[in-house]
Amino acid sequence: MSQQTPHLLRADARDNRDRVLEAARTLFAEQGLAVTMRQIARRAEVGPATLYRRFPTKQTLVEAAFADEVRACRGIVESGCAAPDPWRGLCSVIEGLITLNARNHGFTEAFTAAAPDADVFTTHRAALLTLLTGLIRRAREAGALRRDATVHDLVLILQAGRGLSALPPARRDQAARRFATLVIDGFRPVVTSRPQLAGPVPSQP
Amino acid sequence: MSQQTPHLLRADARDNRDRVLEAARTLFAEQGLAVTMRQIARRAEVGPATLYRRFPTKQTLVEAAFADEVRACRGIVESGCAAPDPWRGLCSVIEGLITLNARNHGFTEAFTAAAPDADVFTTHRAALLTLLTGLIRRAREAGALRRDATVHDLVLILQAGRGLSALPPARRDQAARRFATLVIDGFRPVVTSRPQLAGPVPSQP
DNA sequence: AAGCTAACGGACGCCGGCGTCCACTTACCG
DNA sequence: CGGTAAGTGGACGCCGGCGTCCGTTAGCTT
Numbered sequence: 001m002s003q004q005t006p007h008l009l010r011a012d013a014r015d016n017r018d019r020v021l022e023a024a025r026t027l028f029a030e031q032g033l034a035v036t037m038r039q040i041a042r043r044a045e046v047g048p049a050t051l052y053r054r055f056p057t058k059q060t061l062v063e064a065a066f067a068d069e070v071r072a073c074r075g076i077v078e079s080g081c082a083a084p085d086p087w088r089g090l091c092s093v094i095e096g097l098i099t100l101n102a103r104n105h106g107f108t109e110a111f112t113a114a115a116p117d118a119d120v121f122t123t124h125r126a127a128l129l130t131l132l133t134g135l136i137r138r139a140r141e142a143g144a145l146r147r148d149a150t151v152h153d154l155v156l157i158l159q160a161g162r163g164l165s166a167l168p169p170a171r172r173d174q175a176a177r178r179f180a181t182l183v184i185d186g187f188r189p190v191v192t193s194r195p196q197l198a199g200p201v202p203s204q205p
Numbered sequence: 206m207s208q209q210t211p212h213l214l215r216a217d218a219r220d221n222r223d224r225v226l227e228a229a230r231t232l233f234a235e236q237g238l239a240v241t242m243r244q245i246a247r248r249a250e251v252g253p254a255t256l257y258r259r260f261p262t263k264q265t266l267v268e269a270a271f272a273d274e275v276r277a278c279r280g281i282v283e284s285g286c287a288a289p290d291p292w293r294g295l296c297s298v299i300e301g302l303i304t305l306n307a308r309n310h311g312f313t314e315a316f317t318a319a320a321p322d323a324d325v326f327t328t329h330r331a332a333l334l335t336l337l338t339g340l341i342r343r344a345r346e347a348g349a350l351r352r353d354a355t356v357h358d359l360v361l362i363l364q365a366g367r368g369l370s371a372l373p374p375a376r377r378d379q380a381a382r383r384f385a386t387l388v389i390d391g392f393r394p395v396v397t398s399r400p401q402l403a404g405p406v407p408s409q410p
Numbered sequence: 411a412a413g414c415t416a417a418c419g420g421a422c423g424c425c426g427g428c429g430t431c432c433a434c435t436t437a438c439c440g
Numbered sequence: 441c442g443g444t445a446a447g448t449g450g451a452c453g454c455c456g457g458c459g460t461c462c463g464t465t466a467g468c469t470t
């Protein structure tokens with residue numbers, strides 16, 4: 001499941017490194033990136049120095065810990081784009097990404113980081129955005145998508161999905177699926193024959 | 206705009222109290238509840254002791270700082286419920302609450318707090334939920350709302366809205382409005398005549 | 411104007427995380 | 441089995457927030 005650990009490390013070092021990564025993944029997923037390096041070291045039953053030797057910076061630890069998630073993202077997006085029907089592909093992307101994000105408080109935080117300083121995820125993000133732009137375009141041209149939908153809307157709802165990872169872990173999955181359902185229906189073409197009781201909503205004073 | 210400060214305070218004390226509240230509101234809105242008491246004191250140009258004298262606990266400060274927002278919430282919900290057309294009322298509630306939340310990083314955090322220990326907002330939340338339940342029911346009975354929609358869905362999308370307050374302040378408003386639009390369309394009845402290319406989405410392996 | 415007391419804020423001790431150093435341990439290799 | 445270098449983690453000094461104390465300032469009252 002994880003990337004191969006460099007075999008140049010001594011056996012015990014390799015072991016400690018793995019334990020650190022596992023601890024980091026667990027804590028990041030549960031509590032987000034705010035967990036301290038110390039907390040991670042303690043959970044891995046390792047001294048602070050050991051942690052810092054392998055991962056001099058929290059950034060490097062975050063990258064290593066979320067390598068799997070980045071791959072999962074790629075997989076979700078690529079298989080969605082490869083689907084013969086762009087609308088179904090888009091649906092699976094939406095559900096997949098929202099669920100993945102809801103499961104991983106920390107990953108979402110890292111991947112949608114507001115501060116892009118030295119952000120290694122930026123590259124991945126850009127690549128995925130390109131793919132998604134194409135998918136959206138195809139779905140729109142197929143008439144399966146509301147006309148005014150853009151890739152920015154997709155980013156927007158993923159950004160909104162961040163809120164879900166604040167829920168208690170037990171409820172995140174169900175919430176994510178339901179949210180995906182609602183959002184997907186919101187992406188469908190606006191059918192004027194549907195009950196049009198609502199006009200523009202007056203903004204709140 | 207704010208609640209009247211107790212007149213039993215000396216003039217300078219009253220002044221400092223107001224400055225503290227203003228500082229707290231600004232910082233909470235921009236950066237969320239994680240700002241330190243010290244930061245607030247510094248911005249208010251007040252010693253820590255003064256801050257603690259008026260607000261012994263961060264919780265008391267949060268409550269005081271967000272009194273306006275709580276009122277605004279009530280207003281939005283009540284006026285939405287009072288609307289003759291429940292669907293339009295619901296739309297205005299959704300847009301109003303999402304926008305309010307996006308504007309106020311800290312308020313959202315406080316109001317949707319996962320840890321309800323000694324949470325004074327709980328009471329307000331409960332009251333609003335009751336109102337909203339009725340509104341949803343009426344909208345559904347009027348056929349303006351998808352049949353499977355419940356008040357939980359509304360809470361869900363408000364929870365999701367938390368993610369928006371992580372955006373840079375300049376973009377929050379526009380993002381909130383767009384998000385509200387998408388969500389509102391997702392709440393409309395599912396019209397089977399619309400392009401039904403999508404079936405159930407296979408969950409990601 | 412003068413006294414009284416509310417109010418102020420700098421300073422204190424405490425805690426916990428930060429990143430680093432170094433004396434000790436232990437896995438690996440010949 | 442022994443030498444050696446890789447690896448370890450406790451301890452250190454630093455910083456910044458925490459909540460409180462108390463000597464000083466200044467608003468209100470008569």
